Amino acid sequence: MSSTWTLPDDLDLPTRPDFFPAPGEALPQHWSKCFGCGDDQPSGMAMTFIAEEGIEVSGRLTVANRYQGGPGVIHGGILSVAFDETQGMACMLLGVPVVTGHLEIDFAKPIPLGSVLEFRARMDGMTGRKLYTSAEARIVEGPTAGDDVVATSRGLFLTIKPEHFTPMKDFVDGEATSPFGSSTL
Numbered sequence: 467m468s469s470t471w472t473l474p475d476d477l478d479l480p481t482r483p484d485f486f487p488a489p490g491e492a493l494p495q496h497w498s499k500c501f502g503c504g505d506d507q508p509s510g511m512a513m514t515f516i517a518e519e520g521i522e523v524s525g526r527l528t529v530a531n532r533y534q535g536g537p538g539v540i541h542g543g544i545l546s547v548a549f550d551e552t553q554g555m556a557c558m559l560l561g562v563p564v565v566t567g568h569l570e571i572d573f574a575k576p577i578p579l580g581s582v583l584e585f586r587a588r589m590d591g592m593t594g595r596k597l598y599t600s601a602e603a604r605i606v607e608g609p610t611a612g613d614d615v616v617a618t619s620r621g622l623f624l625t626i627k628p629e630h631f632t633p634m635k636d637f638v639d640g641e642a643t644s645p646f647g648s649s650t651l
Contacts, residue, residue, distance in 0.1 A: 471570065471620045473598055477591025480521060486559045487517040493555055502551030513548065515555045522588040525552040526606075529581045540577040545603070549619035552585040553599040557623045559589065564597060568622040575616040581608030583616070597623040 487493055493515040498506035503513045511533075515525040527548045535541030550569055557564045577583065587601035599621040605611045 473590055474593055474596075476593050477598065478593065479591050480560065480589065482521055483559060483561065485561060489517055489519050491517050493517055493523060493558060496554070496558065500551075502547055503555075511544070511547065511551075513551055515552070518586070520588070521556065521559055522586060523552065523556045523558075525555065525585040525587070527583045527585070529577060529579050529583060529608075531579050534579055536576075538579055540579065540581075542571075542573060545573070545577065545617060546571055548583065548585060549587075549601055549603070549617070550621070552587040553601050553619065553621040554623060556587040556589050556599050556601075557597050560592075560597070560625065562625050563628055564623040564625055566621060567596070567624045569619065570621075571617060571619045573617050575610075575614065577603075577605060577616055578608060578610060581605045581610065595625045597625065599623060 495503040495505060498504045501507055501510045503515065504510050505512070511527060513525050513527050515523050518524055525548070529540050529544075533540050533544040535544070546569065549571055550566055553569070554564060554566065582605070583603050584606045585601055585603045587599055590598040590600055592598065601619045601621075602615045603617045603619075604613065605616055
């Protein structure tokens with residue numbers, strides 16, 4: 467199924483800021499307890515991300531057996547988390563917190579357990595607090611590795627004030643900070 471997603475005509479494309487890691491450098495996790503990328507989340511997905519050229523990022527996910535949906539393949543919900551995480555990381559170039567407003571995914575091919583997926587996400591533009599992103603995933607290691615896109619995604623993220631997370635501080639240990647030090651959550 468193909469999306470009817472259309473981007474607004476009045477989008478601005480942000481420029482890459484000086485504080486953003488250089489192409490090829492690792493991106494910091496946005497929060498250590500994040501299910502997608504946190505290193506203090508034993509049951510999490512342990513995704514890693516690299517800054518690419520322009521306003522793009524890439525991420526990797528090893529499709530563990532515990533991510534099984536149908537027999538021998540990834541669960542669509544896990545793939546959704548991976549796209550959400552990757553596109554949210556692309557928004558990190560603004561140096562402010564964001565939340566997901568809308569996420570849609572087109573699943574093109576089955577993704578076998580044990581595969582390694584590479585996600586590439588980019589910011590397509592922004593208007594006001596709204597950030598529009600897109601991404602695709604390919605299998606880069608495993609029995610069906612190749613150049614074929616196995617899934618695509620489009621997202622709308624909203625910038626928020628750091629205080630958005632203040633009520634949740636009672637439920638976490640310590641304080642979370644922006645990976646670039648620009649704000650405290």
